[in-house]
Amino acid sequence: MARAVTNNRKAFNTALAWLVGLLIFFPILWTVLTSFKTEAQAINDPPLFLFFDWTLENYSVVQERSDYLRYLWNSVFIAGGSTLLGIVIAVPAAWSMAFVPSRRTKDVLLWMLSTKMLPAVGVLYPIYLLFIQLGLLDTRIGLTIVLMLINLPIIVWMLYTYFREIPAEILEAARMDGASLREEILYVLTPMAVPGIASTILLNFILAWNEAFWTLNLTAANAAPLTAFIASYSSPEGLFYAKLSAASTMAIAPILILGWFSQKQLVRGLTFGAVK
Amino acid sequence: MEYTARTLLGAAALSLLASTAFAETLTIATVNNGDMIRMQGLTDDFTKKTGHEVEWVTLEENVLRQRVTTDITTKGGAFDIMTIGMYETPIWGKNGWLVPLDDLSAEYDVDDLLPAMRAGLSYDGTLFAAPFYGESSMIMYRTDLMEKAGLEMPEAPTWQFIREAAKAMTDRDNDINGICLRGKAGWGEGGAFITVTGNSFGARWFDENWNAQFDQPEWAEALNFFVGMMNESGPAGYATNGFNENLSLFQQGRCGMWIDATVAASFVTNPDDSTVADKVGFALAPNSEGVDKKSNWLWAWALAIPAGTQKADAAKEFIEWATSKGYIELVAENEGWANVPPGARTSLYENPNYKDIPFAKMTLDSILAADPNNPTVKPVPYVGIQFVAIPEFAGIGTEVSQEFSAAYAGQQSVEEALAKAQALTNDAMEAAGYR
Numbered sequence: 258m259a260r261a262v263t264n265n266r267k268a269f270n271t272a273l274a275w276l277v278g279l280l281i282f283f284p285i286l287w288t289v290l291t292s293f294k295t296e297a298q299a300i301n302d303p304p305l306f307l308f309f310d311w312t313l314e315n316y317s318v319v320q321e322r323s324d325y326l327r328y329l330w331n332s333v334f335i336a337g338g339s340t341l342l343g344i345v346i347a348v349p350a351a352w353s354m355a356f357v358p359s360r361r362t363k364d365v366l367l368w369m370l371s372t373k374m375l376p377a378v379g380v381l382y383p384i385y386l387l388f389i390q391l392g393l394l395d396t397r398i399g400l401t402i403v404l405m406l407i408n409l410p411i412i413v414w415m416l417y418t419y420f421r422e423i424p425a426e427i428l429e430a431a432r433m434d435g436a437s438l439r440e441e442i443l444y445v446l447t448p449m450a451v452p453g454i455a456s457t458i459l460l461n462f463i464l465a466w467n468e469a470f471w472t473l474n475l476t477a478a479n480a481a482p483l484t485a486f487i488a489s490y491s492s493p494e495g496l497f498y499a500k501l502s503a504a505s506t507m508a509i510a511p512i513l514i515l516g517w518f519s520q521k522q523l524v525r526g527l528t529f530g531a532v533k
Numbered sequence: 534m535e536y537t538a539r540t541l542l543g544a545a546a547l548s549l550l551a552s553t554a555f556a557e558t559l560t561i562a563t564v565n566n567g568d569m570i571r572m573q574g575l576t577d578d579f580t581k582k583t584g585h586e587v588e589w590v591t592l593e594e595n596v597l598r599q600r601v602t603t604d605i606t607t608k609g610g611a612f613d614i615m616t617i618g619m620y621e622t623p624i625w626g627k628n629g630w631l632v633p634l635d636d637l638s639a640e641y642d643v644d645d646l647l648p649a650m651r652a653g654l655s656y657d658g659t660l661f662a663a664p665f666y667g668e669s670s671m672i673m674y675r676t677d678l679m680e681k682a683g684l685e686m687p688e689a690p691t692w693q694f695i696r697e698a699a700k701a702m703t704d705r706d707n708d709i710n711g712i713c714l715r716g717k718a719g720w721g722e723g724g725a726f727i728t729v730t731g732n733s734f735g736a737r738w739f740d741e742n743w744n745a746q747f748d749q750p751e752w753a754e755a756l757n758f759f760v761g762m763m764n765e766s767g768p769a770g771y772a773t774n775g776f777n778e779n780l781s782l783f784q785q786g787r788c789g790m791w792i793d794a795t796v797a798a799s800f801v802t803n804p805d806d807s808t809v810a811d812k813v814g815f816a817l818a819p820n821s822e823g824v825d826k827k828s829n830w831l832w833a834w835a836l837a838i839p840a841g842t843q844k845a846d847a848a849k850e851f852i853e854w855a856t857s858k859g860y861i862e863l864v865a866e867n868e869g870w871a872n873v874p875p876g877a878r879t880s881l882y883e884n885p886n887y888k889d890i891p892f893a894k895m896t897l898d899s900i901l902a903a904d905p906n907n908p909t910v911k912p913v914p915y916v917g918i919q920f921v922a923i924p925e926f927a928g929i930g931t932e933v934s935q936e937f938s939a940a941y942a943g944q945q946s947v948e949e950a951l952a953k954a955q956a957l958t959n960d961a962m963e964a965a966g967y968r
Contacts, residue, residue: 297806300781322570381603389609473596474603477611478560478588489591492565493722494776494794496784496806 285509291502292316299499315503323486325507332482332511334397335472336465339404340458343412346405348454351416352442356425366417369410377407377470388475395477403475404465412461419453420446455522459515466512483508556584557847562601563616564594564834567799568666568874572855575863579854585847594721601839605630608841613848617662617837619653619905620920620927625837626656632838632845634660634852641853645878650833653905653916662835663856666796667876669829669899670729672816673783673801674790675809678702678709682789689817689827692733692758695790699766702789711766713788714759717775718938720930725830725919726792727937728930731755732909733820733828738921738958741914743967745958747933747951756947758821760940772941784808792818794832795899798892799871815895817902826910830919831903833877876900925965932957 262270291299293311301309319325354362384403385394393399423446431445447454469484476485487508490501516523563569569591576587590612592600601615605625617625625631637643643651643660650664672690679686682701687694699711715726728738736751746752763771766789768782776793780800783791784807791797804810818829836855838848854860858880864873870886875896881887882897908918915921920930933954940950962968 295805297784297808300785302785302787322573382607385603385607385609389607394609394611473592474600477562477590481590485590485592488593488596489565491593491596492777493594494796495566495800496777496780497565 285513288502288505288509291499292506294499294502296496296499299502300496315499316507318500319490319503319507323489323504325486328481328483328486328508329511331397331480332466332484332508335400335404335480335482336462338397338401339408339465340412340461342401342405343409343461344454344458347409347412347416347457348442348447350413351420352446354413354417355420355423356428366414369413373407373410381474384471385475394475395479395481397480400472400475400480400482403471404468407468407471408461408464411464412457415457415460416450416453419450419457422453423449452522452525455519456525459519459523463512463516555847556586557613557844558586558588559613559844559847559851560588560590560611561614561616561836561851562590562592562597562612564597565591566796566834567872568796569616569834571864571868571872572665572860572874575860575867578863579851582854583847583850585850587851595719605839605841608839610839610841610843612839613842613844614851615837615839616665616834618835619831619833620917620922622654622662622835622837623656623916623922624924626659626661630840631661632840632842632848634663634838634849637663637849637853641857642880645858645880647877647879647900649831649900649903649905650877653831654833654835662833662837663852664833664835664877665856666874667831667833667900668795669831669876669896669903670793670818671795671798671829671895671899672790672792672818673797674698674814674816675702675786675788675812676814677812678789679814686814686816690819691822692730692762692819692828693822695792695819696758696762696765699762699790703766708787709789710768710782710787711789712762713768713774713779713782713791714763714771715775715779715793716763716772716938716941717778718931718935719775720920720927720934722775722934723772723938723941724930724934727756727759727934728919729818729828729830730759732826732918733818733824734758735821735824735826735910737909737911737913739914739962741912743914743962745955745962747955747958752951753947754821756937756940756951760947763941772938792828795876795892795896798896802891815892817895817899824910826908827902829899829903831900831905832919923967925961925967929958929961932961 290306292315293313294305294309295312295314298305298309354366388394388399391399393402427449428441428445431441436445467484472482472484473488476482487501487504490497490504573589573591580586597616601612601617603609604611605615622631646664647667650667651660654660654662654664672686672695674686679698679702682698684698684701686698695712701711703709703711715723717723731737731752734751734755736749736755737746740746768774768787776797779788779791779793780797782788783801786809798815801807801813802810818827820827836852838845838852842848856877858878861873861878861881865886871890873881873887875881875893882893887893903918905916905918915923920926936950936953939945940947959968
């Protein structure tokens, strides 16, 4: 039964939600604002909020100094490739864990998750050496594989959770109708789990887009994505905050736009199965 | 006639083929600072002269350090040239990870490199990295505030004078701090500053047998002096301030004095960024009364060739171009003499055009006053002024500076910080087999 909510309570909740939302968004807003300031305005005390001479100079400097489109393409390739590859591997894995579990399924799931608990730097040298041997250093393919592997546990976990909400009887019925395993997964399971799969894709795309350890350590000039683009504007000796902010804004803009347009799917997927 | 034309055509094609065959694409890892960015903008000159293309990988200093260390220790070959500092060069040179720069051309004039820079970038007398620019540290102070306080900055002041001047310049009501110094944890941040301060009080990291010396009175005196002075006249939260935070405070007119890298001089005197550009004076870094060692450091960003590269010859050509006298002239032509990379070549300081730059002499004097082989009063078993040139120092130096920063923040006493530094340093040195 729905609980009665007074108008005052509703207004308070709305205001609180806006406040929390703004608080979370404020660092991004501040970065965007700083990108339109001069370096002197960027460090002004008291800080300048909206009333300053807006300039596009930082964007023009960044554009002139760096090949933004190359970094962008690398980011799209690596984040997109690793997510799609991860999905292709994770869908059958999650299917088997959700619909044909064994005694050890829970242990396997926990073991997969435990691989995320090791600090990445702990395996930097073995992976670096492997990459040298395989000729994968500074290649988009190499980075796609690594990011797929580090995000795979999350993808499997998310899909496993969504698949568990789907009644096994529907799949059984499909099997009785003569569907093969491939057809069962492709034509019965996948369409029913579309919101879950979509939100898994989006979340992992964002995670791969923002990954800044492997993308910095396994690339040089050819495969460097937008994380390396941002890192090239950070400096401990010299105040380049406005330029750094312009580079950051350019790096997060594509993912912000994607998130904005797909927020419905994202929320729907994240709350999938929350209400029965 | 036809024969001659054919021969000429063939020769031209052959020479074109030869130049194409030898043209390489060099991948260079570097830091993001004004001088390096300027060099990136002028790379066309190198390409025009040699035919070699250049790909830049610009990273933040700490990221770069981790990145190039991983690559060189695994012989990854991701880079043909690396930008490294005085800390890494002798260690990597000793390990055989760098290509020796012992066959540079006569035109390059290797003897023109400042002796301190050449020594700091060599191992066993062999040069392993060519200095792109060098720096020391010095005092930058507000001439107007000093005058208002009724004081005059000596060219070589003592710490005791600096503390008194800082007190006199402090104006809490107007948010002016008498002195701004690094307190941020990290061996290259606050760790570097407190190490040189220790040197100028006669303290040292290790005795001749690699025993830690934080239990000695010189360290207690240095650290108590630093904390006392900063509590009296430093900015709030100085325990987390590094170069950039202090630069920002100074440029906004909120510091009476700032002791830091000589490269900061060009920032604080630049009217586009600094509100106090026309009121800045310079002096040598201070020493404690009665101690004949100043608190200035020595650092160079230098270009080196990793042993794993297949393009060592082209890389050497680039290094010769980027650290040559000709490059300095190229920058002066395009950006003015104030923007040439400082601190690497003797001839720059003999150039009449450069002598007019207000901070040129003080930078040179500061560099000349630094001696990496004798960083403090007592003898030491290590090389390095603001660091100890052993591989273990990056870890130990960072941990010790974290303990010191906790003392600056008031989370523990100076005595506790020194006791912890003593214990952790000795433990690490024992584990590494030095003791």
